[in-house]
Amino acid sequence: DTAVSQTPKYLVTQMGNDKSIKCEQNLGHDTMYWYKQDSKKFLKIMFSYNNKELIINETVPNRFSPKSPDKAHLNLHINSLELGDSAVYFCASSQQAGDEQYFGPGTRLTVT
Amino acid sequence: EDQVTQSPEALRLQEGESSSLNCSYTVSGLRGLFWYRQDPGKGPEFLFTLYSAGEEKEKERLKATLTKKESFLHITAPKPEDSATYLCAVQAWETSGSRLTFGEGTQLTVNP
Numbered sequence: 001d002t003a004v005s006q007t008p009k010y011l012v013t014q015m016g017n018d019k020s021i022k023c024e025q026n027l028g029h030d031t032m033y034w035y036k037q038d039s040k041k042f043l044k045i046m047f048s049y050n051n052k053e054l055i056i057n058e059t060v061p062n063r064f065s066p067k068s069p070d071k072a073h074l075n076l077h078i079n080s081l082e083l084g085d086s087a088v089y090f091c092a093s094s095q096q097a098g099d100e101q102y103f104g105p106g107t108r109l110t111v112t
Numbered sequence: 113e114d115q116v117t118q119s120p121e122a123l124r125l126q127e128g129e130s131s132s133l134n135c136s137y138t139v140s141g142l143r144g145l146f147w148y149r150q151d152p153g154k155g156p157e158f159l160f161t162l163y164s165a166g167e168e169k170e171k172e173r174l175k176a177t178l179t180k181k182e183s184f185l186h187i188t189a190p191k192p193e194d195s196a197t198y199l200c201a202v203q204a205w206e207t208s209g210s211r212l213t214f215g216e217g218t219q220l221t222v223n224p
Binding site: 004031040041042043044045048055056058090092094097098099100101102103104105106 | 143144146148150153154155156157158161197199201203210211212213214216217
C-alpha cells in the first residue's frame, strides 16, 4: 500500500491555465505539507495543514491555494500558471507537527 | 532565519571506500535535525532524526551524528545501491507549524 500518494505524476500545461494536484495519505497522520523542489533540487515548504487547519503559509503567490477536505487529503490548486511554476511538487505527512515527515512520489509540473 | 549548508555538493566513492557528508546549520532553537535520502524521480525517504548534541543513530552502513553546529552522515563501506542524494533538514521550535528547512543536498555516487 502506498503511504503518501499524489496525482498526477506528470502535468504539462500552458501558461495561464489553472490546474490541481491531489494528495492522499493512508498513514492516519494529522499533519500534511506541500513542498516545491526547483531545478537545483532545493526543497522549500509552501503550506502545512494540521487536522484541516492551515498552520504554515510561506511566502507563496496567491495563485497557489491549498485545500484540505479531510485529514487524509491535501490538494493544491494553482491559478494562472506561469513559466516559473515549473518544478516538482511534493506532498508529505507526519503523525504530528514536529515528527518526521513522509513524502509522496512528487508531481512534475511543466508550464509551457 | 534558519540555514542549512551541505558539503560537498557531489561525492564519488569507490565501493568500500568510507566517507562522511557534512551538514552545517544555524537555527533559532533546534527541535530536530533530519536526514533524508532521495533517489532520482522519487520523493525523499526518511532516514534519521537527531535531537540533541552528542546523539548518534545508525542504520546499516549509515551513521548520523550531531553537534551544536553540524551533523555528519558517515557511510561505512558503501555499496552502489547507496548512490543517491542525501538531504539534511532542520526544524526549529515554533509556536505553530513544523517547517523543515532543507539544505541543497549531497549527491553521492558509489562506483562498483
